[in-house]
Amino acid sequence: MNFLRDSGPSGPELISGLVARLRAYRGPPVAIMEVCGTHTVAAARMGLRSLLPDGVRLLSGPGCPVCVTPVDLFDQALYLAQEAGVILATYGDAVRVPGTHGSLGGARSQGADVRVVYSALDALALAERNSDREVVLLGLGFETTAPTVASALLRARQDGVKNFSVLSAHKAILPAMEALLQDPEVRIGAFLCPGHASMVLGAKAYAPIAERYGVPCCVAGFEPEDVLVGVLRLLDQVQRGEARAENAYPRAVSAAGNRAAQEALGRVFRRVPARWRGLGEIDGSGYDLRPGFAPWDARKRFLQGIRFEGWEPPGCRCAEVLRGRIEPPECPLFARTCTPQQPVGACMVSSEGACGAHYRYRGRADG
Amino acid sequence: MCVAVPGEIVRVENDGTAEVDFGGVRRVVSTALVPEVRPGDFVIVHAGFALHRVDPDEARQTQELFRQVLDELPS
Numbered sequence: 001m002n003f004l005r006d007s008g009p010s011g012p013e014l015i016s017g018l019v020a021r022l023r024a025y026r027g028p029p030v031a032i033m034e035v036c037g038t039h040t041v042a043a044a045r046m047g048l049r050s051l052l053p054d055g056v057r058l059l060s061g062p063g064c065p066v067c068v069t070p071v072d073l074f075d076q077a078l079y080l081a082q083e084a085g086v087i088l089a090t091y092g093d094a095v096r097v098p099g100t101h102g103s104l105g106g107a108r109s110q111g112a113d114v115r116v117v118y119s120a121l122d123a124l125a126l127a128e129r130n131s132d133r134e135v136v137l138l139g140l141g142f143e144t145t146a147p148t149v150a151s152a153l154l155r156a157r158q159d160g161v162k163n164f165s166v167l168s169a170h171k172a173i174l175p176a177m178e179a180l181l182q183d184p185e186v187r188i189g190a191f192l193c194p195g196h197a198s199m200v201l202g203a204k205a206y207a208p209i210a211e212r213y214g215v216p217c218c219v220a221g222f223e224p225e226d227v228l229v230g231v232l233r234l235l236d237q238v239q240r241g242e243a244r245a246e247n248a249y250p251r252a253v254s255a256a257g258n259r260a261a262q263e264a265l266g267r268v269f270r271r272v273p274a275r276w277r278g279l280g281e282i283d284g285s286g287y288d289l290r291p292g293f294a295p296w297d298a299r300k301r302f303l304q305g306i307r308f309e310g311w312e313p314p315g316c317r318c319a320e321v322l323r324g325r326i327e328p329p330e331c332p333l334f335a336r337t338c339t340p341q342q343p344v345g346a347c348m349v350s351s352e353g354a355c356g357a358h359y360r361y362r363g364r365a366d367g
Numbered sequence: 368m369c370v371a372v373p374g375e376i377v378r379v380e381n382d383g384t385a386e387v388d389f390g391g392v393r394r395v396v397s398t399a400l401v402p403e404v405r406p407g408d409f410v411i412v413h414a415g416f417a418l419h420r421v422d423p424d425e426a427r428q429t430q431e432l433f434r435q436v437l438d439e440l441p442s
């Protein structure tokens with residue numbers, strides 16, 4: 001059984017009740033940002049935008065990991081695979097993202113050793129099996145994935161695995177949410193907070209943002225019921241003029257989050273300024289390896305003193321999509337020269353990217 | 368990329384891993400980030416690691432929460 005789905009209330013009557021509630025909203029106009037890529041997909045799949053009452057808009061946020069990773073990171077990975085001759089391991093989506101000089105997948109077809117892994121532990125095992133080679137994991141993702149990489153690094157240090165290292169592009173989601181709230185061109189009235197990153201961070205983590213900026217926050221799950229309830233809780237706060245951090249996903253997210261994962265993060269990484277595609281540099285938003293992990297830090301080991309320019313693909317408007325300034329179909333390349341088969345920008349590569357999700361579910365009154 | 372899937376712990380090994388049943392498909396996952404799990408627990412797994420132990424009480428709260436939203440919201 002799917003415990004998350006089956007332990008949640010469900011049924012058509014619940015959904016239609018929730019949709020009726022949603023349609024009956026008569027509060028002030030508001031733009032809700034779904035921070036997380038999985039919500040982008042869930043919303044597109046269920047046609048959420050077409051269910052929203054007048055005045056309520058849904059913006060896609062910066063929560064797709066490969067989408068917010070700047071181009072030069074992929075250039076660095078490409079350099080490692082092509083010039084430094086390492087085995088470059090990374091997750092499926094990252095292989096297809098166009099860098100300045102092509103994608104990792106393209107390099108692989110020209111003979112570079114690029115491997116897709118499911119887990120950081122798979123990359124570590126790859127290093128153990130290939131003791132005569134260097135294995136570098138291009139690690140990207142938010143607080144959901146970063147602790148798994150931290151855990152693999154702790155293992156590598158404990159077991160003395162010396163031919164394994166990480167090129168860390170891991171990012172912290174909270175500073176990005178704050179940066180968006182400070183952007184005068186973006187108007188966010190409420191945040192639908194990520195279900196998965198919140199497993200680690202805890203639902204309470206959004207309280208300071210809710211209070212400081214007066215913006216309601218609600219953690220939600222990914223079934224249609226979950227998303228509807230999350231949106232309804234937010235609208236309820238908007239209507240009452242409140243701004244709290246709420247949790248509509250208690251079956252997967254606790255108030256305090258996962259302590260062991262937070263601890264692993266803190267032991268291995270330190271927070272540094274990091275650049276995001278579309279959002280620029282944000283203070284404290286990057287997870288970089290601590291000096292104690294220098295022997296496992298691919299940046300320190302292979303990339304010292306090399307500059308990577310990182311040219312965005314011409315015409316791609318990912319930067320605006322990621323800030324919720326435009327909807328994907330407003331990009332002139334959308335569904336014309338840019339498709340999931342031939343992506344121009346990162347937002348079309350990933351199934352969690354706003355462009356990819358809009359493309360896939362175009363027929364659902366949503367695109 | 369952020370696909371996290373729930374499964375049931377079938378067996379806990381003493382090397383920091385556990386066998387998890389995902390609706391009939393079994394896989395070995397790391398329990399390094401949820402060291403307290405026991406057989407019969409439901410966990411959410413992401414990228415080869417169990418990341419959250421589902422608390423049955425918290426799961427039940429969901430039912431209440433959803434009822435509340437349906438019954439109480441002003442419209």
Ligand code: SF4
Pocket residue numbers: 315316317318319321328331332333334335338339343344345346347348349355
């Ligand atoms: S449709 Fe393609 S080119 Fe346009 S913003 Fe999205 S990813 Fe970039």
